Amino acid sequence: MNSDNFRMPARRLAAVATAAALTAAPLILSARPAHATGGHGRASAAVLRAGLDVSLLHRTADVPLTLSLNEVQAPGDADRTALSARLDGVNQGRPFSVLRADVASAGATATDERAEGSVRLANARLHVPGLPLLSLVEVGTVTARATCAAGKEPEAEANVLGAVTVLGKRTTLTAGGPTEVRVPGVGEVRVDLAEHRTTTGTAAATALRLTVSVNPLRLNVAEVTGTVTLAEASCETPAGEKTTPGEAPASSEPAAPAPERSTEAPAPRAEPQGARSNLAETGGSSATPYIAGGALALLLLGGGAVTVARRRRG
Numbered sequence: 001m002n003s004d005n006f007r008m009p010a011r012r013l014a015a016v017a018t019a020a021a022l023t024a025a026p027l028i029l030s031a032r033p034a035h036a037t038g039g040h041g042r043a044s045a046a047v048l049r050a051g052l053d054v055s056l057l058h059r060t061a062d063v064p065l066t067l068s069l070n071e072v073q074a075p076g077d078a079d080r081t082a083l084s085a086r087l088d089g090v091n092q093g094r095p096f097s098v099l100r101a102d103v104a105s106a107g108a109t110a111t112d113e114r115a116e117g118s119v120r121l122a123n124a125r126l127h128v129p130g131l132p133l134l135s136l137v138e139v140g141t142v143t144a145r146a147t148c149a150a151g152k153e154p155e156a157e158a159n160v161l162g163a164v165t166v167l168g169k170r171t172t173l174t175a176g177g178p179t180e181v182r183v184p185g186v187g188e189v190r191v192d193l194a195e196h197r198t199t200t201g202t203a204a205a206t207a208l209r210l211t212v213s214v215n216p217l218r219l220n221v222a223e224v225t226g227t228v229t230l231a232e233a234s235c236e237t238p239a240g241e242k243t244t245p246g247e248a249p250a251s252s253e254p255a256a257p258a259p260e261r262s263t264e265a266p267a268p269r270a271e272p273q274g275a276r277s278n279l280a281e282t283g284g285s286s287a288t289p290y291i292a293g294g295a296l297a298l299l300l301l302g303g304g305a306v307t308v309a310r311r312r313r314g
Contacts, residue, residue: 041115041238045106046071052226054129056089074110090129091219117233118145130221138165146203148235154203156196187214207231
């Protein structure tokens with residue numbers, strides 16, 4: 001009676017241990033490192049960026065003029081159409097116009113899939129200190145765009161449409177090299193047209209880059225030198241999805257179905273004399289110690305249950 005009452009719990013204990021070991025094994029085998037998600041891309045844009053050195057009459061002082069219009073970074077946008085500046089010793093301290101346009105917009109967006117910077121400028125007139133009436137450059141329509149999408153090659157483009165006038169001269173620009181415009185008694189301007197460059201992860205575009213050297217002798221200004229950039233955009237490709245070290249990259253192809261297991265025991269195979277087992281060759285993995293540990297636990301539980309049952313019978 002006692003023997004029968006004990007035999008059932010012992011069997012149940014062995015069954016529970018077996019189920020626990022078999023349940024734990026798949027959990028161990030299926031554990032994988034988690035994916036790490038990369039950050040957003042980067043993008044920036046600016047309608048105008050200027051770095052000029054203004055020399056006053058009689059070389060009494062050199063005054064730097066550094067300014068920008070509608071300079072944004074993702075996320076951002078701006079559409080101011082006029083820019084003025086003020087310099088000590090120039091125009092009796094009053095502000096002077098630098099840029100006026102009908103349209104002057106810049107935008108930058110960035111997500112974890114796409115980053116883009118863009119600029120549009122229309123009917124713009126650019127001035128430098130000392131030339132209040134004569135425009136340094138007048139342009140019809142100017143655009144620049146840089147696009148960086150995850151998994152794709154970065155793209156950059158810049159366009160100058162319509163007429164371009166430099167120091168009062170109607171000018172034809174070419175993509176083959178810079179165009180130089182000289183005006184006696186005023187100075188010279190070198191214009192680089194529609195520059196764009198890309199790498200494996202970045203893109204940048206500039207519609208117009210002006211290298212300025214003028215001597216206006218007006219408004220107490222003797223000379224203006226430096227550079228002015230119109231319509232500039234850049235981007236950096238988002239980092240995208242990354243895998244942790246030791247994990248194979250995810251494949252878009254469906255996994256092959258697992259082979260069916262046979263219920264029949266395989267026939268014994270004779271090994272050549274002197275052969276040694278190799279873990280990599282026999283299909284061993286990092287889960288082998290856990291499987292072996294589970295089997296050992298089952299063996300110990302079964303042996304213990306049998307021993308206790310025999311003592312109870314006695």
